[in-house]
Amino acid sequence: MDIITVKNLYKVFGADPAKGLALVKAGNSKEEIYEQTGLTVGVQDASFTVAKGEIFVVMGLSGSGKSTLVRMLNRLIEPTAGEVWVDGDNVLTMNRDQLVKFRRSKTSMVFQSFALMPHLNVLDNVCFGLELDGMPRPQREERGMDALKQVGLEGWEKAAPGELSGGMQQRVGLARGLAMDPDILLMDEAFSALDPLIRSEMQDELLKLQDRHERTIVFISHDLDEALRIGDRIAIMEGGRVVQVGSPEEILQNPADDYVRAFFRGVDPTGVISAGDIVRDNQPKVIWHTPEGSPRATLELLNNQDREFGYVVGSDRKFYGVVSTDSLRDLLEAKNGKGNIEQAFLEAATPVQEGECLQDILPQVASHLWPIPVVDENNLYQGVVSKNRFLRTLYRAGNDNGNGNDLDQ
Amino acid sequence: MLRFEDQIIPLDSWINQFIDWLVEGYRWFFQAIKWPVEFTLTGFETGLLAVPPLVVILVFVAIAWKSSGFRLALFTAITLVLIGLLGLWEDTMITLAMVFSSVFFCVLAGIPLGIWAGRSDRFEAIIRPCLDAMQTTPAFVYLVPIVMLFSIGNVAGVLATIVFALPPLIRLTSLGLRQVHPELVEAGFALGATNWQVLRKVQIPLALPTIMAGLNQTIMMALSMVVIAALIGAGGLGSPVILGLNTMDIGQATIGGLAIVLMAIILDRITQSMSHKNNTQGGD
Ligand SMILES: Nc1ncnc2c1ncn2[C@@H]1O[C@H](COP(=O)(O)OP(=O)(O)OP(=O)(O)O)[C@@H](O)[C@H]1O
Ligand SMILES: [Mg+2]
Numbered sequence: 176m177d178i179i180t181v182k183n184l185y186k187v188f189g190a191d192p193a194k195g196l197a198l199v200k201a202g203n204s205k206e207e208i209y210e211q212t213g214l215t216v217g218v219q220d221a222s223f224t225v226a227k228g229e230i231f232v233v234m235g236l237s238g239s240g241k242s243t244l245v246r247m248l249n250r251l252i253e254p255t256a257g258e259v260w261v262d263g264d265n266v267l268t269m270n271r272d273q274l275v276k277f278r279r280s281k282t283s284m285v286f287q288s289f290a291l292m293p294h295l296n297v298l299d300n301v302c303f304g305l306e307l308d309g310m311p312r313p314q315r316e317e318r319g320m321d322a323l324k325q326v327g328l329e330g331w332e333k334a335a336p337g338e339l340s341g342g343m344q345q346r347v348g349l350a351r352g353l354a355m356d357p358d359i360l361l362m363d364e365a366f367s368a369l370d371p372l373i374r375s376e377m378q379d380e381l382l383k384l385q386d387r388h389e390r391t392i393v394f395i396s397h398d399l400d401e402a403l404r405i406g407d408r409i410a411i412m413e414g415g416r417v418v419q420v421g422s423p424e425e426i427l428q429n430p431a432d433d434y435v436r437a438f439f440r441g442v443d444p445t446g447v448i449s450a451g452d453i454v455r456d457n458q459p460k461v462i463w464h465t466p467e468g469s470p471r472a473t474l475e476l477l478n479n480q481d482r483e484f485g486y487v488v489g490s491d492r493k494f495y496g497v498v499s500t501d502s503l504r505d506l507l508e509a510k511n512g513k514g515n516i517e518q519a520f521l522e523a524a525t526p527v528q529e530g531e532c533l534q535d536i537l538p539q540v541a542s543h544l545w546p547i548p549v550v551d552e553n554n555l556y557q558g559v560v561s562k563n564r565f566l567r568t569l570y571r572a573g574n575d576n577g578n579g580n581d582l583d584q
Numbered sequence: 585m586l587r588f589e590d591q592i593i594p595l596d597s598w599i600n601q602f603i604d605w606l607v608e609g610y611r612w613f614f615q616a617i618k619w620p621v622e623f624t625l626t627g628f629e630t631g632l633l634a635v636p637p638l639v640v641i642l643v644f645v646a647i648a649w650k651s652s653g654f655r656l657a658l659f660t661a662i663t664l665v666l667i668g669l670l671g672l673w674e675d676t677m678i679t680l681a682m683v684f685s686s687v688f689f690c691v692l693a694g695i696p697l698g699i700w701a702g703r704s705d706r707f708e709a710i711i712r713p714c715l716d717a718m719q720t721t722p723a724f725v726y727l728v729p730i731v732m733l734f735s736i737g738n739v740a741g742v743l744a745t746i747v748f749a750l751p752p753l754i755r756l757t758s759l760g761l762r763q764v765h766p767e768l769v770e771a772g773f774a775l776g777a778t779n780w781q782v783l784r785k786v787q788i789p790l791a792l793p794t795i796m797a798g799l800n801q802t803i804m805m806a807l808s809m810v811v812i813a814a815l816i817g818a819g820g821l822g823s824p825v826i827l828g829l830n831t832m833d834i835g836q837a838t839i840g841g842l843a844i845v846l847m848a849i850i851l852d853r854i855t856q857s858m859s860h861k862n863n864t865q866g867g868d
Contacts, residue, residue, distance in 0.1 A: 251774055271778075279776030290771035294789045304775035307785070355775065 451529030468516025698757020741818025756798025760791025796859030
């Protein structure tokens with residue numbers, strides 16, 4: 176279910192936004208409009224939806240409009256045109272009181288610079304939103320302590336924010352957001368100011384929190400690895416436009432344009448693309464009808480097709496094993512032309528799950544001669560990942576020069 | 585031939601006519617300004633003079649002790665006793681009453697105006713030249729119309745002092761608000777604060793050290809107006825100075841000046857340490 180729906184959202188900064196809006200809609204570029212009128216187009220024609228419980232990452236270069244976009248979701252920045260719907264409510268038609276209520280109950284925000292109040296201690300910072308909402312001190316402190324515990328900062332409640340390290344300060348910022356128990360957490364480059372080690376620790380923390388209590392998170396980032404790591408879906412922004420929205424795999428595999436492709440250059444795709452994404456059903460399948468199977472017929476089949484390996488599946492497509500011409504020949508020799516096909520299965524040929532990423536299946540792909548069989552969670556055979564295909568995928572993602580996939584055998 | 589023996593342009597009498605007209609036509613307006621000032625001033629004055637000097641001294645010493653510490657408390661005690669021994673007690677209390685009243689009205693007007701200026705660029709743009717004018721115009725220039733409109737005396741003195749001492753408080757309140765990091769204000773709004781809550785729970789607490797510095801300046805400037813105010817008949821420590829100068833009684837002028845300087849030191853130290861305290865409480 177979608178919790179946020181954004182339709183044709185625009186933001187033009189400057190004295191006469193209406194004029195800028197007309198110019199953008201007439202197809203003028205951001206640069207042209209700036210030169211002609213001095214108006215800045217922050218966001219143009221953004222449309223997307225965010226599903227309940229997902230981590231939606233908005234990614235783009237500096238100045239591409241990410242912060243503007245996320246601030247229009249809770250109207251910290253007033254949109255010039257368009258619609259924002261949250262949980263069925265039109266955010267842009269809310270009056271001041273409704274907006275305040277909306278911000279207190281539905282959303283919360285975490286900032287790049289932490290934005291902790293220096294005149295309040297850690298606990299009061301965490302309770303700040305609850306205090307604004309008029310919650311009595313004992314209740315809000317209880318909630319605040321709970322939020323601090325969630326981010327692993329119990330014992331620090333009386334400290335001043337300035338006494339904490341950057342990572343800890345952002346934990347406080349996160350706790351402040353969590354204390355309000357919002358449906359939606361807006362995070363504007365929340366981890367960008369942290370050093371890489373702390374950053375990945377915080378990402379883990381966020382994913383862990385997400386495991387325990389599913390919230391919808393709109394996460395702004397300019398760090399691709401971060402986006403791929405935590406994002407269920409990613410929106411890519413360029414020059415105020417949302418140029419592509421999709422799962423990390425979709426975007427990696429089918430970048431919408433050169434901008435997106437350029438963005439992904441140099442990413443390690445093995446952590447993102449899964450076996451299921453590149454699986455091919457192009458190997459000889461051997462259906463196991465009779466109890467013994469038919470080793471001789473199978474060998475015949477492989478020889479005829481000039482293939483070395485066969486994939487044995489049940490009539491229900493369940494995967495059983497891999498046989499090779501060698502293993503079949505050995506079996507037939509040992510048993511005088513008889514024997515169960517099971518005895519010809521290559522022992523090391525275990526299947527991988529389609530959800531496993533390339534990184535995980537790399538050892539298998541690299542160490543075996545046969546294409547690695549891929550099954551789904553019900554053990555149904557999906558196809559194989561060959562060395563060739565594996566390498567091609569890496570090559571394509573690394574070099575972004577398109578369609579190598581048809582060349583597979 | 586121009587000999588300039590007679591006045592051709594009777595500007596002075598025009599101005600007199602204008603002032604007369606103003607006073608006649610708008611008496612209610614000037615009364616409305618004068619009345620609360622007079623009320624506050626007499627309140628402070630009778631209060632300070634009615635209480636036995638020892639009590640006043642003890643209160644000041646206690647405030648000094650609390651805000652700063654033993655040394656300032658000791659200095660305050662010695663100074664106030666010395667002033668009493670010099671026979672300037674009553675003048676000092678009148679001066680304090682005038683300083684307190686003008687600072688009271690400065691705070692009443694200056695902090696809201698400063699907050700407004702801090703939150704609105706347009707208002708800041710309007711008020712800035714006014715403040716410049718108030719600060720750069722020599723006090724003597726507006727003493728004249730003030731005397732004409734309010735006649736001589738303590739009230740006119742306080743009004744002149746307000747004009748002179750108000751600008752730094754407005755300026756520094758506005759500056760303090762503007763110095764608050766915009767992300768903190770944004771965070772306030774994002775967490776569901778109303779305008780008023782952002783002002784009260786984010787902007788003012790964070791601007792407080794700067795506002796206190798403005799208050800300190802306002803108090804100092806109010807005190808520095810004491811001698812000038814005495815020119816238009818205001819009482820207090822300015823009058824022995826003016827009187828001494830007029831009668832060539834250098835001794836009397838000097839002890840008046842000395843008392844002013846000592847009071848300035850005490851008030852400055854007390855307000856400064858107050859603003860420092862605020863500073864470290866909000867410290868990061
Ligand atoms: N208040 C403002 N007034 C005028 N222009 C603005 C304002 N805020 C943002 N912009 C402009 O809008 C565009 C988008 O800015 P935005 O801050 O949303 O980018 P961003 O993607 O968040 O960048 P960064 O990664 O640097 O944070 C930029 O060209 C910026 O200059
Ligand atoms: Mg930004």
